[in-house]
Amino acid sequence: MKTFKELYVAGEIEFEAIDDYVMEWGYSDDERTLAQYLGLNAEEEDAWVSDSEEAMKELLDRQKK
Secondary structure, X not given: OOOHHHHHHOOOOOHHHHHHHHHHHHXXXXXXXXXXXXXXXXXXXXXXXXXXXXXXXXXXXXXXX
């Protein structure tokens, strides 16, 4: 199964879908961290946590194909 990041960078989903992924993770038994579940690297996770969702989105947008 592709991660949120893989699908978003490929242009297959909108950024707002992240909320659905966060909710799915919260209700799952998945042992990965949220960042791992979403497919985020440390820089992207840090931008999200330390700065904002918009800062993380900017990093992901740079990777779009």
